[in-house]
Amino acid sequence: MSELEKDCLFCKIIRGEIPSYTVFENDDVKAFLDISQVTKGHTLLIPKKHLENIFDYSQEDAAKYLQYIPTVAKAIRESDPAIKGMNLEVNNGEIAGQAVMHSHIHLIPRYSEDDDMVVPHVDNSSQYSEKNYQAVANAIKSNLE
Template identity: 45%
Template sequence: MSECIFCKIIAGEIPARKVYEDEDILAFLDVSQVTKGHTLVVSKEHVRNILDYSDELAGKVFSKIPKLARAVKAFDPDCQGLNLLMNNEAIASQSVFHGHVHLLPRYESKADGFGLKWETHQELYSDAELDTVRDAIQDQLKKEEKA
């Protein structure tokens, strides 16, 4: 993908502050730094997002996340935790269409400018509707297993 900024970073055409690299992934500091230490974990294989990951690629990428998350949290004693975030498609705020995971350190003592708005809507869905949703997802999983 010659126009993909992450592919260019992986190829060394664009500099990055790399924190980790192996045959499958590259982890580097996000140039925007939402919080101090904001790190991106990028698969070296170009895939649009999680919806295009093979099981094999997911295993390669996500098996490295705990080690990287521990390192990102531990680098600063003020870090209290972190958010793990992956946006998939534009409606979910994906802006670079190459699969990547954000590791966002969180600092209690600092206004870090990051937040999530999460509203629940339990009252909107009946038990029967939720059962229908569950069954439809299970049917999709069965189709995926057969493919």
């Protein structure tokens, strides 16, 4: 476990220095209940390699760690017949709401439309023309490896 950070909260959980309610673990990843439990079953999936956020992932890292999302998501869904859907949330950087600087994916079960969970999204489409959309798309395309 040489690829873990000494003072990282999630690295400490991986090392067993801090207890967690583990739901899945193998050599690559660990999934455990989020202490906040936004909804019952709210789980975090983390790589067992310290990667700060998605911007640190190589293609190999993505293949190695993200392949377990469906495994954990399906297990959560099957754990409670009341689960109707699930939000996957990944916050990258403090500005995006990342609180622990170790890559993690929130798997948040949804039980009903009125479960008090807020998923904030803003529709800014009125500010974009076809030309604006194409310029943004081109800027992104030009940076693909």
